[in-house]
Amino acid sequence: MLNYLKISNFALIENAEVDFSSGFSVFTGESGAGKSIFMSAIAMLTGGRAEKSGIRTGCRQYTVSGEFSIPPALRDRIATQLEAAGIDFDPADFRVTIRRVVGTGGTRNFLNDAPVGAKLLAEIGELLIDLHGANEQISLLHPAHQLELLDNYGGLTGMRESCRKIQQELNALAAARAEFDRNLPDADTADRMALIAEEIDRIAPAPGEDRELGAKQRLGANAREVLETLGRMCNILTENENGVADQLGTVYHDLSELEKIDPSLTGDALRTCAELQTAVAELSGNLASLGDKVELDPEALAAAEARLSELHTLKRRYGPTLEQVLTTRDEAAAKVKEFQQARARREEFDARKEILRRQLRDAAAELSAARRRTATEFLDKTMQKLAAIGFNGAKLEADFTAVEPGSSGMDRMELMFNANKGEELRPLRKIASSGELSRLMLALKTVLADADAVPTVIFDEIDMNIGGETANKVGRELAALGRRRQILCISHLAQVAARADHHFKVEKSDRNGRTVSRIVSLDDPVPELARMLGGGASALDHAGALHRELHSR
Numbered sequence: 001m002l003n004y005l006k007i008s009n010f011a012l013i014e015n016a017e018v019d020f021s022s023g024f025s026v027f028t029g030e031s032g033a034g035k036s037i038f039m040s041a042i043a044m045l046t047g048g049r050a051e052k053s054g055i056r057t058g059c060r061q062y063t064v065s066g067e068f069s070i071p072p073a074l075r076d077r078i079a080t081q082l083e084a085a086g087i088d089f090d091p092a093d094f095r096v097t098i099r100r101v102v103g104t105g106g107t108r109n110f111l112n113d114a115p116v117g118a119k120l121l122a123e124i125g126e127l128l129i130d131l132h133g134a135n136e137q138i139s140l141l142h143p144a145h146q147l148e149l150l151d152n153y154g155g156l157t158g159m160r161e162s163c164r165k166i167q168q169e170l171n172a173l174a175a176a177r178a179e180f181d182r183n184l185p186d187a188d189t190a191d192r193m194a195l196i197a198e199e200i201d202r203i204a205p206a207p208g209e210d211r212e213l214g215a216k217q218r219l220g221a222n223a224r225e226v227l228e229t230l231g232r233m234c235n236i237l238t239e240n241e242n243g244v245a246d247q248l249g250t251v252y253h254d255l256s257e258l259e260k261i262d263p264s265l266t267g268d269a270l271r272t273c274a275e276l277q278t279a280v281a282e283l284s285g286n287l288a289s290l291g292d293k294v295e296l297d298p299e300a301l302a303a304a305e306a307r308l309s310e311l312h313t314l315k316r317r318y319g320p321t322l323e324q325v326l327t328t329r330d331e332a333a334a335k336v337k338e339f340q341q342a343r344a345r346r347e348e349f350d351a352r353k354e355i356l357r358r359q360l361r362d363a364a365a366e367l368s369a370a371r372r373r374t375a376t377e378f379l380d381k382t383m384q385k386l387a388a389i390g391f392n393g394a395k396l397e398a399d400f401t402a403v404e405p406g407s408s409g410m411d412r413m414e415l416m417f418n419a420n421k422g423e424e425l426r427p428l429r430k431i432a433s434s435g436e437l438s439r440l441m442l443a444l445k446t447v448l449a450d451a452d453a454v455p456t457v458i459f460d461e462i463d464m465n466i467g468g469e470t471a472n473k474v475g476r477e478l479a480a481l482g483r484r485r486q487i488l489c490i491s492h493l494a495q496v497a498a499r500a501d502h503h504f505k506v507e508k509s510d511r512n513g514r515t516v517s518r519i520v521s522l523d524d525p526v527p528e529l530a531r532m533l534g535g536g537a538s539a540l541d542h543a544g545a546l547h548r549e550l551h552s553r
Contacts (some may be wrong), residue, residue, distance in 0.1 A: 001455045001486040002042070002129070003067040003095070010062040011037045011054050012508060012517035019521075023501035024482030027490045027519075028528055033506045034517030035490050039131070039460055042066070042488075046125020047118050050102045057514075061103035068128050070094040073453040078124060087114045096124065131458040132441045140444055141429040143414040147371075149448050150398075150413065154374030159367040160408060166360040167407040173356065177349045183338070190339035193332040200318065200329040203310050210311045210322045213304050230287050237284040245284070248277045357405075364410035371411055372400065378447065385443035389477055390470030393421030396440075439474060446481050456486040471495035494532040498546045503528065 006017045012034050027035050041064045044050055055062050070078055075094050082089050082096075089096070089112060098121060099110040109116050111124070130140075140146060151160050185193060238245045252273045259266045311322060318328040338345075375398040386394045394417070401412040416425040419436050431437045445457055459478070475496040481487055482501060491497050503525035508517045522528055529543035530536075 001069050001071070002488075003069055005038070005041060005045075005066045006064070007038075007041050008063045009056040009059040010041060010064060011056065012515055013037060013041075014056065014511075014516050016517075016519055018504065018519055020486070020488070021502055022482075022486050024479050024487045024489070024499065025502040025504060026497045026500035027488065027504045027506055028492070028497050028532060029506035030508075033508050035506045036460070037517060038506065038519060039458065039490065042129065042458065043131055044100050045098045045121070046129050046131070047120075047122025048125075050100055050107045050118075052102060052104060054102065055104065061101055063099065063101050065097065065099035068096045068098070068456075070096060070128075071453070071455045074127055074455070078127060081120070081124060082112070085111075085114075085116060085120055087112050087116070096128075098125075127454065129456045129458060130445070130452070130454045132437075132460060140441055143412060143427075144408070146415050146428075147408060147411065147413045149452060150371060150374060150378060151367075152452065153378055153448055154370060156367060156370050156374065159363065159370060162363045163360060163367060163405070163409050164407040166356055166363060167405075170353065170356050170360065173349065173353055177346075177353075180345060180349070184342055185335045185339050187339070190336055193335040193339075196318070197329055197332040197336060200314060200325060200332075203314060205311055205314060205322055205325060207323065207326065210308065210315070213308050213311070216304050230290055234284050234287050237280050237287070239284075244280050245277065248273060248280060252277065360405045361410070364405040367409040368400075368402075368411050371409070371413070375400075375413070381447045382443050385446050385477065386440070389439050389443060389473045391419060391439070391443075394419050395421075395425065397425060399427075442474065442477055442481070445485075446477055454485075456488065457481070459487070459489045461490050461492065467493065467495075475499040492532065494529045494543060494546065497525065497532060498529055498543070498550050500525075 001022055002020050004017065004019045007013045008015050016038075018038075027038065029035055040048070040054075044064050045066045075091070078096070079089065079091065079094075097110075097112055099113075100121075101108045101110075107118070109118055109121055111120065132140075140149070151157055236243055252270070255266050255270045255273055259270060314325045315322060318325045379396055379398060382396055383394070386396065397416045399414050399416050401414075402410055403412050404410070415428050417428055417431060417440060418425050419431075428437070428440070431440070442459065445452070471493045472495045475493070476499065478487055478489055478496065479499040479501075489496070489500075497503060503522040505520045505522055505525075505528050506517060507520065508515055510516070526540065526543045526547050529547060530540040533539040533542055
């Protein structure tokens with residue numbers, strides 16, 4: 001419910017802060033006092049249009065803020081929305097604060113002090129407040145919402161959810177089919193892909209083959225030079241007279257002679273020289289073995305060069321790397337396979353679609369039958385409420401139209417209404433009288449009170465053009481609805497206002513040469529009720545008696 005409303009520099013309101021409670025609250029005051037300004041401020045909290053023209057003269061911006069307590073029935077749904085938007089909240093004390101700052105340069109919106117867009121405010125606001133006014137979009141006027149409320153009233157949400165899930169599967173299947181068709185090659189493309197795969201398969205490259213062949217080709221092309229170099233090095237080390245090995249032999253002999261004279265003269269030199277002789281011999285052997293790997297085979301070299309030429313052709317066409325050539329081959333083969341199996345895949349899509357459509361038709365038909373049964377009970381109860389608030393000759397019917405089965409079933413339903421006997425039934429959205437519309441909303445809201453989770457309902461001048469006993473009945477119904485919902489109501493009738501749990505008076509006055517509106521919570525509403533009854537001593541007595549009578553029960 002709405003806990004408080006704070007307004008600054010909005011239209012005639014300089015500063016105002018109002019604390020609200022549960023139950024039935026009424027707003028009264030002279031015409032033009034500014035009651036509609038407060039209703040507009042509340043509407044702004046729920047994503048309503050923020051008009052720059054509302055900035056109070058001489059100010060740069062205006063601010064409207066409020067706090068809502070979230071009832072248990074809405075907590076999971078709103079928590080999901082807040083989490084998705086990255087907005088912090090306390091699940092143990094679930095409250096939502098909304099603030100809108102409207103300036104000449106634009107509008108800033110905050111939810112729990114986090115900046116948000118007006119779209120999110122509207123999405124959450126429609127769950128928190130149902131505002132019924134002459135110039136407001138009223139949720140109950142939309143056929144889709146009427147159908148949803150009927151489902152809630154009849155406990156049909158589970159059946160409706162089944163339809164939604166099946167339709168969701170159908171939508172996913174349609175998207176998969178569209179993606180399949182979009183990516184499916186035509187016959188010419190499939191032929192071209194087959195030729196590509198065939199060409200690559202004919203050459204049959206192996207991963208890394210071009211690198212290995214390139215190394216062998218380079219070695220083969222320089223084989224003579226390599227062998228000559230290796231032979232020259234082996235000669236230097238061990239093959240020639242007076243080579244490195246021979247020189248080390250002479251050194252080793254001379255060190256041995258020195259050691260005979262005095263072992264301390266040679267130290268580790270003799271051992272080191274022996275190690276060098278061994279290392280030179282091993283190096284020479286390794287170089288000789290390298291030569292064994294080099295082939296002077298012109299045919300092998302020609303074959304390697306021919307193979308490299310084939311691989312380079314593939315890389316030029318489908319590369320530039322051999323790995324990309326192999327990837328191209330796999331993709332081309334996959335396209336050919338898709339084309340060859342297209343008919344079978346389409347048949348699979350069609351078979352699954354037919355199964356889901358049959359399931360949806362069955363689920364929708366079951367839901368439709370349940371709706372028609374529920375509508376009879378719902379309309380009977382609503383007609384009783386209409387009679388109780390003065391619509392003795394009224395008539396209300398549910399006009400069902402069959403539509404293609406979808407996420408909400410196979411029905412389009414619109415409530416049809418006439419206020420007086422003999423008149424033509426018309427859709428609720430085409431009711432011209434705001435007074436009739438508001439009272440009809442009251443009747444519907446009373447019946448749907450246990451089905452609709454919206455915690456706060458606002459009625460703007462629900463008592464327009466009524467009086468007498470009908471006014472008493474309207475007041476009684478509002479008070480009854482206030483026991484299940486927070487009700488905020490603008491009223492001009494003492495019979496309605498006298499039944500309120502909380503009474504607020506909106507008044508305007510001159511301050512420093514300017515008109516200012518303010519709202520006052522009345523501890524004693526009797527003087528205001530007397531004003532509404534015409535004023536004077538008799539009206540004051542009547543108002544006091546009326547208030548005592550209604551609040552002593």
